[in-house]
Amino acid sequence: MNESSAGAGGAENYSPEVVHLYERLKSVNEKRGYFFNPDLPMTMDLIAGLITNKERYGYMCCPCRLAANDREADRDIICPCDYRTPDVEEYGACYCALYVSQEWIDGAIPHLTVPERRPPEKQGW
Numbered sequence: 001m002n003e004s005s006a007g008a009g010g011a012e013n014y015s016p017e018v019v020h021l022y023e024r025l026k027s028v029n030e031k032r033g034y035f036f037n038p039d040l041p042m043t044m045d046l047i048a049g050l051i052t053n054k055e056r057y058g059y060m061c062c063p064c065r066l067a068a069n070d071r072e073a074d075r076d077i078i079c080p081c082d083y084r085t086p087d088v089e090e091y092g093a094c095y096c097a098l099y100v101s102q103e104w105i106d107g108a109i110p111h112l113t114v115p116e117r118r119p120p121e122k123q124g125w
């Protein structure tokens with residue numbers, strides 16, 4: 001069993017808010033075939049980033065991208081972003097590598113850097 005399916009082992013290192021969001025998102029997304037990256041410190045950092053962005057912007061903007069602080073302009077990068085499905089289909093991981101496929105976890109596909117799929121005109125606020 002990998003860490004992503006074993007729950008937030010080592011959860012005592014993280015805030016209750018981060019652990020709560022981890023558990024909630026894990027339950028919803030695993031049913032759809034999207035698993036958290038088993039690198040727990042990285043995953044928890046990204047989840048903490050989602051919480052920070054929610055506090056900052058009012059919505060859970062991608063923790064790896066620059067937000068415009070405008071819900072409509074950022075709609076495509078509200079997590080899970082519009083690019084997660086094609087990225088996980090093609091690379092086994094989303095742009096941040098927060099969500100990965102079972103094949104990616106199993107090492108059945110290479111762990112490549114996922115290129116930015118967001119159109120250039122939507123970047124560089």
Ligand code: SF4
Pocket residue numbers: 046061062063064077078079080081082083084094095096097098099
């Ligand atoms: S790249 Fe991953 S973490 Fe970022 S918004 Fe998309 S699904 Fe969420």
